[in-house]
Amino acid sequence: MMTDMYRVGFILIFQLPLMLWAQDWHTLEGRVVDSNGEPLHYVNVMVDSMGTSSNTNGNFSLTLKQGVHQIKFSLIGYQIETKTINIPTKAPLLIVLQQTAQQLEDVVVTATRTNRKLDDVPVPVTVINDEQIQRMGALRLNEVLQEQTGLQMTSDHGTGLMMQGLPSEFILILLDGEPIIGRTAGTLDLERLSVDNIKQIEIIRGPSSSLYGSEALAGVINIITKESDEGFHLGVRSRVRSFGTSDVGINTGFKTEKFSTHLFLNRLSSKGYDLNESTISQTVPPFEAYTINPKFSWDITDAIKVSLNSRFYTEQQENQFEINQNAESFNISEKGKREDWSIMPNAEILFNDRHRLNIRSYTTQYKTEMVLNRQNDGSLHDADFFNQLFNRSELQHDWYISDQHILTLGLGRTYEKVEATRFDGLNIFHANYGFAQHQWSPDERFNIILGGRFDTHSAYASRFSPKIALAYSANKWLKAKASFGGGYKAPDFRQLLLNFTNPVIGYTVIGSNLIRERIEQLQNEGRISAILIAPSTMEQIQAEHSIAFNLSLETSFNDRFMSSINLFRNEINNMIDTAPIAIKTNNQNVFSYFNFDEVVTQGIEFNSSYRHSASWEISGGYQYLDSRNLEDVEAIKNEQVFRRNTTTNQTELVRLTDYGGLPNRSKHSGNFKVFYKNMMYDFDVALRWIYRGRWGTGDNNGNGLIDASSEFADGYSLINIALNKQLYGQFRMEGGVNNLTGITHPFDPSLAGRIWFIGLNWQLN
């Protein structure tokens, strides 16, 4: 750097006399390189209204008028560099562009629980950084994930998602490495999570139970929140949207040499919307949500670092609906409240270069409350609550044995407490676990991971989850990755604890934890007419578990064109479903939960991106998905499945070619994105097209599986456009439209039609 400055100085002084004789127009030549001295292609070189870009060798040339000029050098992923040059100058100009933080930080933690370069990780990982999130104008996590290849959003007791054909209950969602609790019917509502304080989202595909235990069966999504940079910063971002939606977020904090703090505050409210005018209830009711996210960290010494992260969230919503009971109809007011909080103290001790010890504790609570009142007299119609407390303490030791070997060992214990209207009493569970992982890089071409985790639990059988992964770099542009792993998902609360009798039909469902005592109780009350399965012969319920393979090829022909293909197959055994265990004297069944179904999901995911120049970038993705219940396939092969043909009203055999797989899965889905950045006027536009092909909704011809065209919902396309414009200094403006064509869909209530948005961002650094 210094030598460059001297050189420029030298040129300016010693070539001054030449300039006196020079003509009006002169050629300026130069070269742009990165901090490693590698030439940079397609760097935008702008002088006043003229511009050019660097060639493959990083060289450029411009013809300029005599005099002083400001030259601006820019390239996506690099910090903008401005030079003042006095023309003419004979010596070529050398410009060094520094990579922006994101580019340097393409380090992922989720795949191995150690910081590794994305390139070195042998499992399929997607990283979404804050810049990409900002470009989209997204408010909540579901909006970001919806635009990723292979992820499909679902609406079932909240907005969930499908990954590799597996639903929310099989996807672990972490916030700064700790699991977020609070699922309803398996769905963790992604709308609880604001994206305004996210530094990076890491998506790991394929099972990671070998590191994370339960739920990490289809994959893991880790949300890593922002930390403060040096000094003080304050940012305020406010946005308004259609449907009376408004969002205000504040990110602030400071960092000194030893101490760092970050505070995030967010308020989101909406008037909601109604897609069905014939009912008094709204499809999405009005709501108001607050998030507070304080973080502190303190480097006590060079070797000891402590931190405390916390989160507080509260949300309220109101709705109304009509019910019919005994030929009378009532209007009911519904008031719902949802809260969660968590604290995560964390200590990191570096004994020396080789040993790192991480001690952490995580306590979190999730609560919901719902009150239903009759509108005519205000009397209580029904009330419901759910209260879950979760604590986990964990010790992790990373041993950097040599450049080639990293060994990670961990031990942990969890405590969980659940109380709810539908469950009897207060329920307490304990679990212990240990995990080990060895990362081995025999040479520059190979990266190997071997790992496993053992989990014991007080309410279901113990599990061992293995993982093997291998990456091989054939050459500079081709890399292959293969991984094999086991995943599992613990039985959920309702599968263990439910004690429910349908008031209208009269059947009973009992969780596996209670089945013996409840059957005994029903027998003593004389309400059982027949036992179908003796509770004493029932085995302890097992976790749903899977084995999965992922095989991928990644190519990057140069910095501009990248492409990857991933083949996956998940085989899930012991899927939990209900089956009758006894018949009651009212001729209705008593159901309990059993392990029986076997399910396979498999497919191909394809991603590609191309950076045409500093201004243009396009990318696309596609997923083909095949999903099947093996029992259904077997029954079809044995000619045991029939359907009623709606045209002929005749019963006919269902053939394997009619079989539509598991519900809610789209066989085809994809996206196409164009990003344009204008260097001259400092604005950017992100245009995204998201496609979801048709998917099975449910059986309507009585055979319990999807086989007829009327059992599919139509596919749809979404077009989202966002625009960002830097205003004077600290202000940035954004605006755009989501769902441009205004699509609504009877099977996807989250599609509300066209949504306009506009926002203003003020950033003080």
Next chain:
Amino acid sequence: MINFKKQFLSIVGISCLVVMSCENEADQSPEVPLEVQIANDIPADPNAERGAPPSFTFYDLESGTVLTKSDSNSVQWDLAFSGTTILINGGTSGPGLGSAQLVEGIFDNLASAPADGYSVDGQNGFAIPTGSGNGWYNYTGGSVPINAILPIPGRVLMLTTGDGNYAKVEILSYYEGNPDPSSQAFIDQSSRSAARYYTFKFMVQPNGSINF
């Protein structure tokens, strides 16, 4: 909509056959091939009140008619309907020779009834089991069309009647007017036609043989 129309026409068509077969029955001639008959909208306690004892509709397959309650102690009735429960005239349910079993197959292709394997209604359950997936129907629960009782296609009730004749029955619908469950009118619960109305097709062999 087109499907619905076609279905309606086919129901009308089959109903005509039923009328013809009723006329033919007067001959009592054994040479006449057996006809598939259809019973439309047989009520199965549609106005049931919660907590009240179930009220059954008694049906005679041989005559294709609904009987009065006073016939419930006779051997004349063959099937009795209340909600999703179907009784046969045998065991604890009636004085007749009725028994039943479920077989899988296409109604028209089942050329004979099984010789054995029948059971009667008893303390430990009915010959035609109740509960979703156990007997003649699936309950859709939360999947579209929600909260619907749909007959399992290909599940045929093989019966002996109160008089001891063999018969086969396939339930077609649990809703008034045999609506198309994939139609929007059915999917929307507020416009769905009333439940607890059976439409079923059946065939009786009056000569005591197991062959249809």
